[in-house]
Every structure is written in structure tokens, then in C-alpha cells.
Amino acid sequence: MTLLAPKEADRKKQLGQYFTGQRVGRLLAELAGAESAKSIIDPMVGSADLLVSCLAAGAMPERMIGVELDPIAIAEAKAALTGVAGAKLLLSDAFSAELPAEQFDLVITNPPYIRYQAKRDVDGVEIPSGETVRTGLVRAIESRGGLTPAVRTRLLRAAFEYPGTADIAVPAWILSASLVREGGVLAVVAPQAWLSRNYAHVVRELLDDLFNVEVIVEDGDASWFEDAQVRTHLVVARHRASRPQSQHRSVIRARATRELDCGGSLRGSMPSERDVVAALRAITSGSATLVTTGLSAHVERDLFVAAKGQAGHVSLQVAAALGAVPGTMTRTLESYGWRAGQGLRTGANDFFYVTEKDGPKPARRWGLNALSLPRECLLPAVRRQSDLGPQRDVADEASLTARVLYLQGWVTAADSKRLAAPHTARILPPDVARWIARVAKTPFSDSDRSKLFPELTAVATNVRNDRSAKPIAFWYQLPELAPRHRPAVFVPRVCGGQPAAYANSVGAVVDANFASLWPVESRALPADALLALLNSAWTWANLEASCTVLGGGALKVEATDLRRLPLPDLAAADIEQLSALGRTLRTQTSSEALRQVDALVFSVLAPATNATTGLRELAERSLRHRSKR
Structure with missing residues (x-):
């Protein structure tokens, strides 16, 4: 493993770059059937690990396209693809790149994970804003001549509906899906959260509507990426376009452990990744089955990835303690x-949390000993594990020192004059109003002084207006719990x-x-x-x-x-x-x-x-x- 210098590591993190590497790339390329693809594109190519992996899997495409906005990464990609016939690399963000009009047999990618709060400029690389990404995505979908009207309409719906709080990976999924020909394959490296996070629901619905998800392989030990502390999934789906949606689908769900890695290849005790994939695709049992050393799998039938209550499944390791592999003996929380x-995410804990000790006191950064906050606005809260006692219950709110500042129904005197219905609100004490005004003018952090507390994405959503654009809620008022x-x-x-x-x-x-x-x-x-x-x-x-x-x-x-x-x-x-x-x-x-x-x-x-x-x-x-x- 090559350790990155702190500055280089920070740069990659800010650009959302967790390059795949050919160890993981070869397995994904084999899962995607790269050998038979005549046209391949990676719209977020990085240093070309996935394209090189496709070549290693036997691909001999007539067209191979890579798009990357980082000039350092694309220089590495060019070096890696030197001499490869039909290979073309574009220095651009994928949402504004001039791409070939034809659809692709294989779209394979590891999207960057840049959050919506990210800086717009990193070491001279301009990261497109959320608005620019959405505009470019819509334009890209509209310009693709190989899409049927129904598919284009469905893709545009996803482009308009994904939440603005999503990271760039979500529109990257949508763009990638728009590039796949009917019968072609979409192969993506994704964090485990793609199956659960609300912001990725649009992507999951899109897959259910236009694709058949064939294989999902989970990095069970979070060992594939040394610089990312999350589990990763390899997702392979086939575009079925206008064919009717099947009500009976089978998805192979696999879980890999560190033991799958043998000499830098994810092949366990088998000769090659191709042998692993052949054995994996032969799995038909709904119970956990050992595929090879470090890899177990089962088939989930009627799996729709947008569904909320997916079935629980006993892993092979746990099942071994029962003396037999269990069948349909378990249930889920939803059942x-x-x-x-997830609990309350305020977006600005230094404001919305106060301590209840010798009177309500705001966070230390404000230098205030006490505030005359209305008692009813201070809700007992479990903020950290240290708030919990030895018993498995929170039975006494007096034992909790944290309080959530819940100001629904309360406004400052100045803001009461702006309200659509001023008679409905109670007025906060003057010292509280002065504190709120001070917080409103304070940068959220010393490292990024351009963003004030009210401008934080998770805080700005507290602001609501009526149809006449008059305020009915302000940034300092958390929504209903x-x-x-x-x-x-x-x-x-x-x-x-x-x-x-x-x-x-x-x-x-x-x-x-x-x-x-x-x-x-x-x-x-x-x-x-x-x-x-x-x-x-x-x-x-x-x-x-x-x-x-x-x-x-x-x-x-x-x-x-x-x-x-x-x-x-x-x-x-x-x-x-x-x-x-x-x-x-x-x-x-x-x-x-x-x-x-x-x-x-x-x-x-x-x-x-x-x-x-x-x-x-x-x-x-x-x-x-x-x-x-």
C-alpha cells in the first residue's frame, strides 16, 4: 500500500476521489461481462483503473471513453491507456462533456462522493455546483438520441426529483444510466448507503423501472478501500428499457471478507476472478452458500431495490453456529x-444544543454563562453515549444534561414584525434575541468563513414562507419532530x-x-x-x-x-x-x-x-x- 502525503490525501478527499484500483476493478469488470463489450465508458474515470480492468478482463472495445475533471488524474489515465486503440479521454466534468451520441454496451464507474456542502474550488479544479450539475444532467439526457421517449421521460423525472442535498454520486448514477443501451450493462462501485439513504431513493426507483439488478457484492470487512471507512457494494444491472417490468426478479447478493483477497486478486481459492464470477452466477439457493474462500452468496427473489423493508438474511458465519444453514426462519423489523x-440532525449543534446545568447555557464558543430561554423550549436530549447510565433505559430526564432548543411558536421581536400571522407567535426574551442575531452573523467554522449558520444546508430548510412570500418559520426554528x-x-x-x-x-x-x-x-x-x-x-x-x-x-x-x-x-x-x-x-x-x-x-x-x-x-x-x- 502506498501512503499518500497529507496534502495529497486531503485533496483527494475534497474531490471525492476513492480510486478503485485494479484489485476491485477486475472483479467488477468480470461481473459486468466486460469481455464482450464493444463500447465502454467511464464518465468519472479518475486514473482509469476500471477501464484498465476491463482490458485485463479481455475487453477489446471499438470505443473506450473516459471523462475526468481533475487534470492530475486524467494525466495518470492517459499514461495507463497509452497505445490502447479506440481509447479517448476528455478533460471535463461529466455533466457538461460532449459525449458520443451512441449508447454504450457497458457503463462502468466509481462516482466521486462530493457532498453538497463541498468547496467549489479544490486546488484549481472547479467543482460544479448543485444547480450546474442538475442543469447539465437534464441537458445531457435530452441530447441523447439513442433513448426511447419513454426512457428519456423516466430519466428526466429522476434528474428533476433527486434532492439537492444529495452528493454528486446520485446525479452521476442517473447520467450513467442514461448512457447504457438497451440490453447493456451498468456496473457501479457504491457505498452501502445507496440501499438505504433517502437521498438515493430516486436512483433505486430508476433501477427498478429501467434495469434488472443482477448482482450485488458487498465488501463485508470494509477492506477494499484503505482510505474510506465504509462498506462498499459492487452493483451490476442490465438495462431492459421498454420490456415490461417483471414481477419476479432474482438478485444474487454476495458478501466478501478479507479472505477473498489472494495475492492482490479478489479470487479466494479459485484460479481467477472469472472463475469466481461463474461460480457466483451459478448460485440459486435462498440460503447463504459458500462460493469460494471469503465469499458467500444467496439469491433474493422479488427484490425491488427501492423497497423499504427488504428481507433480513442470516450470514453464513452466523448460521454456522446453529449447526445448519437456516431457511425461512427469520423476520425483519418491518414485519x-x-x-x-436516524436521530435528530440539527445541522448546527453549537446553536441547537444547550446544557441544563445551573441554568440553560449555550455552547462554550458563545462565551455566555446563561440565557433566559423559556423552559418549554428546552427538550431533554440524549446527545452522546456518555449521557447513558448502566441500565438499558432513559427513565429520568433529570439525568440528561443536554437540551434541544426547540423554538416553534417563538420568534424574536424583530422577526415578529415580518410574520405572516404575527399574533400567533410569542416573543423571545431580549438576551435570547441578541444571541440569535449574533449567531446569524457568525461563520460556521474558522476553516470556511464563507458560510454562516443560517446558510447551512440543513439549517436553511427550516425557513418557510406562505404563498405571499411572508415568513412563517425562521432558520432558528427546528421543524416538527x-x-x-x-x-x-x-x-x-x-x-x-x-x-x-x-x-x-x-x-x-x-x-x-x-x-x-x-x-x-x-x-x-x-x-x-x-x-x-x-x-x-x-x-x-x-x-x-x-x-x-x-x-x-x-x-x-x-x-x-x-x-x-x-x-x-x-x-x-x-x-x-x-x-x-x-x-x-x-x-x-x-x-x-x-x-x-x-x-x-x-x-x-x-x-x-x-x-x-x-x-x-x-x-x-x-x-x-x-x-x-
Whole structure:
């Protein structure tokens, strides 16, 4: 591994550059069938790793196009493709590039992950603004002569609908999809979040409408990219264009571990990546099957990637502790009437959080000892893991020092004169108004003094006007809180040891540092039963096998991991017993209660297996995973 100098590493991060490398590229090229492609394009080519990988997979295209806005990267790409017939590289951002009018057999890419808050200029490279990207994307779709009217209309809908808060990868997906011919292949390197994040929902719907997703391979140990601490997916989909949408699809879902890497190739114990792909595409079972060393896979039928409640699946590693590969014995959170999301993201914690100690006090940066904030505007909040006690419940709001500043219905005297209905609001005390005015004129950070607090993307959305353009809400007023902000159960998103779940008896606001869970059906699984389940060895083992490992060995538990968590199919008596054990965990730290939870869960999942032996195996596997973090 070549270590980058700090300045170079920072430059690549700001440009969203996590170059694929040919180790990952060769596997993706084989999955995409690059050998048979006569025309190939990478619209975000970087240093041409993916195009070179296609050539290594046996591709001999008549046309090979790469587009890149970074002159340093494109110089590397030119060097890599020297002497390749039909290869052409364009120095441009992909959304304004003059591309060939013909559609491509293969579009293969690793889009940059530049957030909407990013700087517009990085080391002389001009990054297009969100508005410029959308305008260019629309123009590019409209100009493509090889699209049918129906496909063009569907692509334009996606181009207009994706949220402005999305990173550039989302419009990059849409652009890439517009370049694929009917029957051609789209092959993308994507972060795991593409399957769960709201901002990528438009992309998932587009894939469901125009493509058949064939294979998804997950980097289970987050080991493919040394400089990115997220799990990565390789996604391969075939454009079916005007053919009718099938109601019965089969998608091969695979999970790779570090053991798949053999001498710098992702081939496990097989001779080549081509052999791995052949074995992978031969998988037909809905249960986890070992493909080769470091790679297991199963088939998911009727999978629509835009659907929210995708089925949970037991990994091969966890299933081994049961003595047999399980079939249809598990359920998901959604099937139990629960949803998973993320806690409150204010966009400006230094303003929206105050401490409740010797009177409400704002963040230290403001240098204020106290403010006469209305008591009803201070909502108890769980902001950090250090706010939590040994019990698995937040039962006393007095134990919480953090408060969320919730100013709905309150405005400054100056702003009351601008309101559409001034009589509906109460006036904030003068010292609070002076503080708000000061914050409004303050740069969010010393490193980027061009953006003030009210201009932050997540804060600016608080502003709302009526039809006559008169204000009805200001930047300092958080919108109405949703159930995910005051969940019944929550789990820290970053866990140093075993992930733990907590109940929220007092209905405190829970910060975005936590994954949140809340019931959505009247007959949902009781919160106490869910609390017990989420604190079981079974849940721990599955999260160790599926969640991302961060630098320093912490495990990152996202809402998508909880949505896909395979839960036992419980009978009424099981639920009643788990509820009782959950109530015990709320009030005391009880190793005996946890042991009973584990025994019950295991008896449901594998009644024919020796519970003591199975639980020991689960615990040992979990500990081995944790020791490898």
C-alpha cells in the first residue's frame, strides 16, 4: 500500500476521489461481462483503473471513453491507456462533456462522493455546483438520441426529483444510466448507503423501472478501500428499457471478507476472478452458500431495490453456529411493525444544543454563562453515549444534561414584525434575541468563513414562507419532530464493544449519533420485547458480521443494518417472556436476564441444536470479530 502525503490525501478527499484500483476493478469488470463489450465508458474515470480492468478482463472495445475533471488524474489515465486503440479521454466534468451520441454496451464507474456542502474550488479544479450539475444532467439526457421517449421521460423525472442535498454520486448514477443501451450493462462501485439513504431513493426507483439488478457484492470487512471507512457494494444491472417490468426478479447478493483477497486478486481459492464470477452466477439457493474462500452468496427473489423493508438474511458465519444453514426462519423489523432511522440532525449543534446545568447555557464558543430561554423550549436530549447510565433505559430526564432548543411558536421581536400571522407567535426574551442575531452573523467554522449558520444546508430548510412570500418559520426554528427523533428504542451508531440497545421511557429527543427505532403499527412487537432482542448475543453476532468497522476498531451500526437484521419468528408466549426480560433490563444490569434472552432466542432459531454449545459458538464468533476490528 502506498501512503499518500497529507496534502495529497486531503485533496483527494475534497474531490471525492476513492480510486478503485485494479484489485476491485477486475472483479467488477468480470461481473459486468466486460469481455464482450464493444463500447465502454467511464464518465468519472479518475486514473482509469476500471477501464484498465476491463482490458485485463479481455475487453477489446471499438470505443473506450473516459471523462475526468481533475487534470492530475486524467494525466495518470492517459499514461495507463497509452497505445490502447479506440481509447479517448476528455478533460471535463461529466455533466457538461460532449459525449458520443451512441449508447454504450457497458457503463462502468466509481462516482466521486462530493457532498453538497463541498468547496467549489479544490486546488484549481472547479467543482460544479448543485444547480450546474442538475442543469447539465437534464441537458445531457435530452441530447441523447439513442433513448426511447419513454426512457428519456423516466430519466428526466429522476434528474428533476433527486434532492439537492444529495452528493454528486446520485446525479452521476442517473447520467450513467442514461448512457447504457438497451440490453447493456451498468456496473457501479457504491457505498452501502445507496440501499438505504433517502437521498438515493430516486436512483433505486430508476433501477427498478429501467434495469434488472443482477448482482450485488458487498465488501463485508470494509477492506477494499484503505482510505474510506465504509462498506462498499459492487452493483451490476442490465438495462431492459421498454420490456415490461417483471414481477419476479432474482438478485444474487454476495458478501466478501478479507479472505477473498489472494495475492492482490479478489479470487479466494479459485484460479481467477472469472472463475469466481461463474461460480457466483451459478448460485440459486435462498440460503447463504459458500462460493469460494471469503465469499458467500444467496439469491433474493422479488427484490425491488427501492423497497423499504427488504428481507433480513442470516450470514453464513452466523448460521454456522446453529449447526445448519437456516431457511425461512427469520423476520425483519418491518414485519414486526417497526421502522429504523436516524436521530435528530440539527445541522448546527453549537446553536441547537444547550446544557441544563445551573441554568440553560449555550455552547462554550458563545462565551455566555446563561440565557433566559423559556423552559418549554428546552427538550431533554440524549446527545452522546456518555449521557447513558448502566441500565438499558432513559427513565429520568433529570439525568440528561443536554437540551434541544426547540423554538416553534417563538420568534424574536424583530422577526415578529415580518410574520405572516404575527399574533400567533410569542416573543423571545431580549438576551435570547441578541444571541440569535449574533449567531446569524457568525461563520460556521474558522476553516470556511464563507458560510454562516443560517446558510447551512440543513439549517436553511427550516425557513418557510406562505404563498405571499411572508415568513412563517425562521432558520432558528427546528421543524416538527418526527417519531425517529423521539424513538422508543435506540442504538449507538458507533460501538467500541458489544452494541447495546436502550429504551426511551421519557421520550427524550435522540441525537443523530444514534440509530432510532419506533413502532408504526398498533400490533407492533412490544418495545420491551424488541429491547431484549436487540441486546441478545444473536443480534450482536449478526451486527458484527454485517456492520462497518471504523478506524480504531469501532463498529458502525446504521439504520440499514437494523432494517436487515434477521430476527426470530416469535410465538405469543415467546413475546410475552421477552417483554418481561426487557422490563428487567430497563431497571437493572442483569447478566441472568441477558442469558435468558439468549437461551430463548436460540431455542426459537434452532430448537434441535444444543443451546449451550450454540450460544458459546455465537459468543466466540462475535468476540473473534470484535478482536479483528
